Amino acid sequence: MKLLLLIFSIFFINIVKSKISATSNFTANFIIQDDCYLETGCNIINTAYWDNKEAFDKSQESTFIINNLVIPIGKTALLIISNSLIANQLQVTFPTSATISLNLNSSVTVNGDCKFTNVKMAISTNNGSIMSGTVEFVNSKVALYNGSSISTTPNIFNDVADVTIDVDSMFSLYDTSSLIGNTIVSDTSIMVYDNARIQAVNIQLLNGIEAMTSSSIKCNQMDIIDNGDNSPIVVYNFVGGLDASTLITSAYNPNKNTTITLGPSVIGSMQLFKGTTLKTLQYSNSLVSIGDAVIDGDIIVEQLTSIRISPVTFQTVVFNGQFTIMKNTTSYLSNITFPSGSIISPIDQGSTQYSNIIIEEGTIDMQDGFSIYGSITLKPDTTLLTINQLILEKCIISEGTVEVTSSLVCPNGNYEQLESGSLILHENTRTYIFILSNNGLIDIVGQNVLLSANVESEGVFQIQPDCYCEVHGYMDLFYDSILDIGGIGPNTAKPALSIYNSLRLNGTLNYNISAPPTNMDSIYYLIDSNIALDGNFSEFIPTSPSFLEHYNIQFSFVVTTSSGNAPGSLEIHFNFAQDAPKKSDKLWIALGITIPTIVIAILAFGIYRYRKSHQYKDYKQLSDGSNSANIDDQIFNNHKDNDDL
Numbered sequence: 001m002k003l004l005l006l007i008f009s010i011f012f013i014n015i016v017k018s019k020i021s022a023t024s025n026f027t028a029n030f031i032i033q034d035d036c037y038l039e040t041g042c043n044i045i046n047t048a049y050w051d052n053k054e055a056f057d058k059s060q061e062s063t064f065i066i067n068n069l070v071i072p073i074g075k076t077a078l079l080i081i082s083n084s085l086i087a088n089q090l091q092v093t094f095p096t097s098a099t100i101s102l103n104l105n106s107s108v109t110v111n112g113d114c115k116f117t118n119v120k121m122a123i124s125t126n127n128g129s130i131m132s133g134t135v136e137f138v139n140s141k142v143a144l145y146n147g148s149s150i151s152t153t154p155n156i157f158n159d160v161a162d163v164t165i166d167v168d169s170m171f172s173l174y175d176t177s178s179l180i181g182n183t184i185v186s187d188t189s190i191m192v193y194d195n196a197r198i199q200a201v202n203i204q205l206l207n208g209i210e211a212m213t214s215s216s217i218k219c220n221q222m223d224i225i226d227n228g229d230n231s232p233i234v235v236y237n238f239v240g241g242l243d244a245s246t247l248i249t250s251a252y253n254p255n256k257n258t259t260i261t262l263g264p265s266v267i268g269s270m271q272l273f274k275g276t277t278l279k280t281l282q283y284s285n286s287l288v289s290i291g292d293a294v295i296d297g298d299i300i301v302e303q304l305t306s307i308r309i310s311p312v313t314f315q316t317v318v319f320n321g322q323f324t325i326m327k328n329t330t331s332y333l334s335n336i337t338f339p340s341g342s343i344i345s346p347i348d349q350g351s352t353q354y355s356n357i358i359i360e361e362g363t364i365d366m367q368d369g370f371s372i373y374g375s376i377t378l379k380p381d382t383t384l385l386t387i388n389q390l391i392l393e394k395c396i397i398s399e400g401t402v403e404v405t406s407s408l409v410c411p412n413g414n415y416e417q418l419e420s421g422s423l424i425l426h427e428n429t430r431t432y433i434f435i436l437s438n439n440g441l442i443d444i445v446g447q448n449v450l451l452s453a454n455v456e457s458e459g460v461f462q463i464q465p466d467c468y469c470e471v472h473g474y475m476d477l478f479y480d481s482i483l484d485i486g487g488i489g490p491n492t493a494k495p496a497l498s499i500y501n502s503l504r505l506n507g508t509l510n511y512n513i514s515a516p517p518t519n520m521d522s523i524y525y526l527i528d529s530n531i532a533l534d535g536n537f538s539e540f541i542p543t544s545p546s547f548l549e550h551y552n553i554q555f556s557f558v559v560t561t562s563s564g565n566a567p568g569s570l571e572i573h574f575n576f577a578q579d580a581p582k583k584s585d586k587l588w589i590a591l592g593i594t595i596p597t598i599v600i601a602i603l604a605f606g607i608y609r610y611r612k613s614h615q616y617k618d619y620k621q622l623s624d625g626s627n628s629a630n631i632d633d634q635i636f637n638n639h640k641d642n643d644d645l
Contacts, residue, residue, distance in 0.1 A: 026062035028055035041078030071098035123148035144177035151180035215240035280305035308332035327353035335362035347373035474501035481507035487514030495525035
């Protein structure tokens with residue numbers, strides 16, 4: 001297939017070359033007439049203005065040249081194309097010192113090249129158009145109006161510029177006019193107004209663009225290129241938006257700052273290099289959507305705008321620049337890593353306007369401490385990793401997973417965790433929230449976890465084996481909630497769960513031990529409240545009954561509080577798994593202890609007398625002791641009726 005394409009390409013090029021060479025003899029040069037100096041101008045599609053009338057008979061094979069015009073001092077010339085022209089080539093060069101312009105009110109179709117040098121040109125009607133193989137503007141001033149257009153014929157060589165605008169030109173589109181090409185290269189700042197549009201396979205901009213509201217810029221690839229001049233700031237404003245499969249910015253130049261402002265835009269993939277700042281259009285209520293991205297430059301989400309960064313290949317985006325989120329903004333993020341210093345939220349304290357982050361897919365990894373004046377929302381199956389302190393002026397609404405490895409602070413907001421959400425608190429973490437509403441899972445996976453919050457749980461509050469948590473606030477466990485203590489050792493310095501306020505008990509308690517008892521007085525400290533335990537669990541469920549059976553022990557719960565505001569705790573005391581002695585068995589137990597003692601005494605005395613009568617010098621005394629067990633038979637068998645829980 002590639003071989004056939006190569007053969008076709010060579011064949012096509014040879015045909016074009018042979019055609020151009022075969023038609024090079026058909027050339028017509030423009031001769032200016034007196035009526036061209038009138039205010040109404042002259043219609044140049046007339047054989048009277050050309051030195052080769054035969055060229056009009058074979059115009060498709062002819063080259064039309066307007067050049068070497070001599071304009072009298074003080075005169076103004078106006079050339080008009082009011083009839084259609086089909087040409088092989090068109091070359092227009094005006095003298096730089098003269099006042100002359102070209103108005104195009106009809107269609108010009110050029111099979112080959114079309115070049116304008118020093119031309120002031122207006123294309124001002126719906127019928128006004130240039131269709132050419134290539135179009136080049138040098139030091140020209142071009143304006144398109146009223147549905148007029150400049151376009152190039154499609155070709156397979158998209159790496160060759162077919163629309164070129166040099167640095168000294170001015171190019172403007174108005175109304176519903178359009179510029180359409182395969183590869184458009186502009187070294188000037190193009191102006192796009194009203195509903196005008198630019199569309200190409202590849203657009204290369206070297207010196208800025210101003211695309212106003214309702215304008216349209218669409219391409220497969222947009223290249224922002226440094227033209228090497230001394231301009232310290234270059235501005236690319238896509239107010240009407242940009243629709244590009246790929247956006248690539250210029251390589252880093254320490255002497256130049258490039259700013260790209262986007263209205264409602266869709267960018268399939270982006271390479272944003274250092275020294276370039278991409279901004280959303282302030283107050284526009286617009287959304288900028290970006291797919292795969294390499295971000296070494298900066299992104300600013302301006303007020304009343306939104307941005308979405310969502311890699312379609314699920315490859316993590318590393319945000320090596322700065323991500324600045326202003327107030328009244330929403331940022332939809334997926335699979336992004338934010339290194340140190342990469343998030344900035346410059347909103348004044350006390351403001352009632354916030355910035356919001358919505359995690360749509362994958363993992364957002366915040367690798368340093370960040371302060372965000374707003375909130376974070378997690379969609380299902382998403383993850384937020386916080387490596388250092390995270391401060392959120394509002395807080396979090398979570399259907400995903402939030403992992404806190406250092407500190408989470410919500411000074412003025414509540415944490416709302418929905419059914420699919422989970423909050424994982426690691427060792428030595430500090431979490432400060434006013435109200436933590438849990439319908440999902442709170443998982444304590446380390447020791448010395450401080451949760452400074454009022455916890456209202458209808459979900460699962462889980463403490464992993466040998467971990468413990470202090471809750472500085474109240475805790476309400478609702479009817480369907482579960483408190484799961486995965487395992488606690490005997491006689492620990494702290495209980496698995498400490499509440500510095502009251503604890504309302506409801507739902508189910510799952511419990512387990514992480515180590516066997518060390519002695520008969522071993523106690524497993526589950527829960528402690530500084531104020532009171534209120535209510536009762538509906539079920540007490542050992543999560544590993546076989547583990548308890550292995551050590552042949554059974555548990556009884558002890559509540560060290562009474563009703564009212566009194567500190568209390570819930571503890572587990574253990575007994576050996578055997579029946580307690582009955583009253584009718586006490587006599588037999590007494591006999592079973594007394595008779596063996598008498599028999600042993602008689603035998604010992606007889607042996608003593610025997611050895612003494614045989615005059616043994618050495619002897620041994622047989623002694624014996626007895627053991628007793630203090631068995632607690634006060635087991636709580638019906639916890640539902642225990643008013644102290």
